[in-house]
Amino acid sequence: MAVADATPVRPRVSAFRQLARSTSVLIGGFIVAVMVTIAALAPWLGTRDPAEVNPSVRNKLPGYEATIRDDEGKKVPVSYRLGTDSLGRDIYSRVVYGARVSLIVGLTVSLISISIGLLIGLVAGYIRWLDGIIMRFMDGLMAIPAILLAIGLVSVFRAGIFAVVLAIVVPEVPRVVRLVRSIVLSIREEPYVESAITVGTPTPLLIFRHVLPNTVAPLIVQGTFICAAAILIEAILSFLGIGIPPEIPTWGNIMAEGRTLFRVFPHNILYPGLFLAVTVLGVNMLGDGLRDVLDPKMERRG
Amino acid sequence: MSAYILRRLLAAIPVMAIVAVLVFLMLRLTPSDPAAIIAGDFANDQQIAEIRSKLGLDQPILTQFLIWIGNMFQGDFGESFFYKKQVAQLIVERVEPTISLSLLAIVLTVSIAVPLGTLAAYKQGSWIDRFVMGFSVIGFSVPVFVVGYLLIYLLAVKLDWFPVQGYQYLSDGFAGWLHRLILPSLTLSIVFVALIARMTRTSVLEVLHEDYIRTARAKGQSELKVLVRHALANAAVPILTVIGLTFATLIGGVVVTESVYTLPGLGLLTVDAVLARDYPTIQAVILLFSLAYVLVNLLVDVAYTLFDPRIRY
Numbered sequence: 356m357a358v359a360d361a362t363p364v365r366p367r368v369s370a371f372r373q374l375a376r377s378t379s380v381l382i383g384g385f386i387v388a389v390m391v392t393i394a395a396l397a398p399w400l401g402t403r404d405p406a407e408v409n410p411s412v413r414n415k416l417p418g419y420e421a422t423i424r425d426d427e428g429k430k431v432p433v434s435y436r437l438g439t440d441s442l443g444r445d446i447y448s449r450v451v452y453g454a455r456v457s458l459i460v461g462l463t464v465s466l467i468s469i470s471i472g473l474l475i476g477l478v479a480g481y482i483r484w485l486d487g488i489i490m491r492f493m494d495g496l497m498a499i500p501a502i503l504l505a506i507g508l509v510s511v512f513r514a515g516i517f518a519v520v521l522a523i524v525v526p527e528v529p530r531v532v533r534l535v536r537s538i539v540l541s542i543r544e545e546p547y548v549e550s551a552i553t554v555g556t557p558t559p560l561l562i563f564r565h566v567l568p569n570t571v572a573p574l575i576v577q578g579t580f581i582c583a584a585a586i587l588i589e590a591i592l593s594f595l596g597i598g599i600p601p602e603i604p605t606w607g608n609i610m611a612e613g614r615t616l617f618r619v620f621p622h623n624i625l626y627p628g629l630f631l632a633v634t635v636l637g638v639n640m641l642g643d644g645l646r647d648v649l650d651p652k653m654e655r656r657g
Numbered sequence: 658m659s660a661y662i663l664r665r666l667l668a669a670i671p672v673m674a675i676v677a678v679l680v681f682l683m684l685r686l687t688p689s690d691p692a693a694i695i696a697g698d699f700a701n702d703q704q705i706a707e708i709r710s711k712l713g714l715d716q717p718i719l720t721q722f723l724i725w726i727g728n729m730f731q732g733d734f735g736e737s738f739f740y741k742k743q744v745a746q747l748i749v750e751r752v753e754p755t756i757s758l759s760l761l762a763i764v765l766t767v768s769i770a771v772p773l774g775t776l777a778a779y780k781q782g783s784w785i786d787r788f789v790m791g792f793s794v795i796g797f798s799v800p801v802f803v804v805g806y807l808l809i810y811l812l813a814v815k816l817d818w819f820p821v822q823g824y825q826y827l828s829d830g831f832a833g834w835l836h837r838l839i840l841p842s843l844t845l846s847i848v849f850v851a852l853i854a855r856m857t858r859t860s861v862l863e864v865l866h867e868d869y870i871r872t873a874r875a876k877g878q879s880e881l882k883v884l885v886r887h888a889l890a891n892a893a894v895p896i897l898t899v900i901g902l903t904f905a906t907l908i909g910g911v912v913v914t915e916s917v918y919t920l921p922g923l924g925l926l927t928v929d930a931v932l933a934r935d936y937p938t939i940q941a942v943i944l945l946f947s948l949a950y951v952l953v954n955l956l957v958d959v960a961y962t963l964f965d966p967r968i969r970y
Contacts, residue, residue, distance in 0.1 A: 495675025499947045502909030503927070507683055507943050510931040587800055591909070594802055595916055597931045610802065618821070621810050628803035636798035643794075 379644030386637025390630075394454040405452040405604040408442045417446075417622050438622050440612050449604040450627050456605040457586045457634060460516070464523045464585035465578040471524070472531020473570065477562060479532060480539025490536070493529035501526035505588055506597065514600050519592060523585045534577055538570050572649040579642035583635050590631050606631045662959055669951050676947045677729075680940050681722050685714075729944075735937035739930065744941045747926065754824045754922035757834070759911055761842035763900075766849040771896065773850070774857025775884055778865060789854050796851025801910045805844040805917040812840060824920040841918045845910045849903060856899045860892030867891075893964040901957030908946050 393400065417438040422430050438446050479489040496504070505522040512518035542548055548565050556564075592598030593607025601608050606627035613623025692709040693700070700708075709715050713724060728735065734744035777789035813821045819840045825833040864870065865888055873883045912924035919925065923942055930938035 491671060491675060494672050495679055498672050498676050498951050499679065499943060500905035500908040500950055502912060503943050503946050506912070506927060506931055507680070507939055510934060510936070510939055511683060583798070590800060591802070591913055595913070595928050595931075597928065610806075617806060617809070618814050621806070621814075624803075624806045625810070628800070628806065632795075632799040632803055635800070636795060639798050640794065 377644040379640045383637045383640030394458050397451045403445045403448045405448040452604045453606045460589045461582040461586040465581040467524045468527040472528045476532040476535025479536045496529045523588050527581050576646040583638035734941040737938045739933035739935040744937050751923050751926045754920040762845040766846040770850045770853035774854040777858040778861035793851040793855035801913045804847050822919045845914045860895040861888050864888045864891045901954045904953045
């Protein structure tokens with residue numbers, strides 16, 4: 356495990372300089388920034404209500420123009436840039452709003468997994484008699500393929516965003532625990548930590564002063580990969596029809612809806628698929644670049 | 658060697674035991690009452706109580722666990738709520754498409770990724786190298802189902818080379834089996850081609866600068882032989898590791914691919930079981946896939962010794 360230099364100030368400056376020079380970070384960061392902007396500005400990007408059903412414009416190809424009556428009964432021209440689905444909902448609006456759900460799920464999952472994993476990892480690294488029990492438990496969790504564990508968990512809870520987040524968090528936690536534990540164990544061996552222990556530094560202070568700062572860089576990298584994985588798994592669950600309830604526009608749900616008429620209207624799958632792929636690509640590239648700069652020794656997990 | 662295999666096998670037992678406990682607890686320790694979920698929204702209290710006693714849910718949790726584990730050792734995974742037959746029988750019926758799909762995908766992956774990665778390393782910096790590196794980043798990020806529908810759209814709908822969906826059992830003819838499986842296997846293999854080509858490239862690159870490669874060339878061995886006999890053979894261990902580690906991803910991919918192409922395998926069974934809240938089936942399938950995952954990684958560990966005589970246990 357990479358251990359940061361004893362002088363924390365100088366490497367940090369050079370790390371930022373390296374970040375600005377890394378192509379992966381720049382491209383990945385740009386893609387993520389664009390997606391965040393789209394998600395944040397969704398209502399102002401020429402979108403309609405993504406849940407609005409309109410039987411008169413069902414299954415239209417991209418670029419379809421129609422005049423529909425608004426709430427006050429006035430006729431307004433509407434352009435369906437990316438076509439409509441079988442309920443007459445505007446694909447463009449649904450895809451744009453879908454960015455919100457994906458990013459929120461990605462961010463929440465990585466924050467929760469990192470927090471829980473950090474806590475358990477610290478406990479495993481410090482309380483020696485608990486270490487064996489915790490790690491065997493984590494090995495067991497990691498022996499269940501992530502998607503299957505998530506599928507099993509969503510089957511138990513009633514459908515909803517929180518259930519999906521929880522179902523994705525559980526398989527990710529053991530990986531964070533392992534990472535944190537290995538950092539704790541390697542840092543305990545460091546001479547400056549051993550001397551700190553010898554002079555009687557209390558454990559909480561030791562953790563805050565010496566252990567936590569060393570976990571920041573690897574956890575940022577790990578968090579980025581978790582975010583990408585979470586966006587992907589959420590889309591897979593929704594696509595399979597067992598994720599977020601179908602009335603909420605998510606990329607996976609739009610694709611699930613588009614499956615039946617895929618041969619005639621491939622756009623219902625291809626556009627959300629494109630957004631999903633580009634987003635995951637961006638987050639992964641950001642993670643790759645961050646790892647190369649912040650934590651060169653860390654292996655990418657499979 | 659055999660002592661090592663035995664030791665690894667023994668080490669896998671506690672892991673599987675914990676998996677079994679986790680899969681069991683997943684259903685029992687939830688905030689919701691499984692009997693109520695199974696009964697559906699319109700059931701009355703008496704119906705729920707009936708289901709509860711039928712499943713043994715009214716007994717102490719440890720008793721339930723022991724009964725469940727004991728039954729499984731006798732090959733009894735319980736009865737599917739949805740299909741109304743033995744889960745074990747259901748799994749046997751559904752296993753062929755899954756194994757066919759996974760094996761063909763692995764064959765495709767290795768036969769595409771290993772030559773591609775080796776070539777990229779051999780011609781480092783060339784267009785093929787850049788293609789492999791670019792492809793590995795993109796291939797890793799594009800979700801399986803997006804790849805699937807892209808391939809269906811291009812090769813099945815537009816060009817009409819392959820059927821869009823469906824499976825043909827091997828007993829009904831090899832040609833038809835293969836014809837229907839190519840597209841799903843290709844879909845499933847893309848992400849692994851990306852990963853393994855990249856890994857092969859890195860490992861071969863590392864090895865290519867070693868002294869023994871120079872020696873092999875100096876004694877006049879052909880470049881192909883240098884690459885295959887010396888470079889690739891030494892790069893086999895890291896490549897094998899990636900195959901073992903990504904097996905979990907493969908299982909996830911199988912579930913999605915079977916759903917996209919409606920192949921009646923274990924993956925589709927899992928999704929249908931979740932939709933029907935068919936818990937005995939869900940539990941059995943998760944256990945089975947986890948066991949496969951643990952065993953594959955065990956095999957990979959054992960295979961190290963075959964590929965690299967330096968590794969001794």
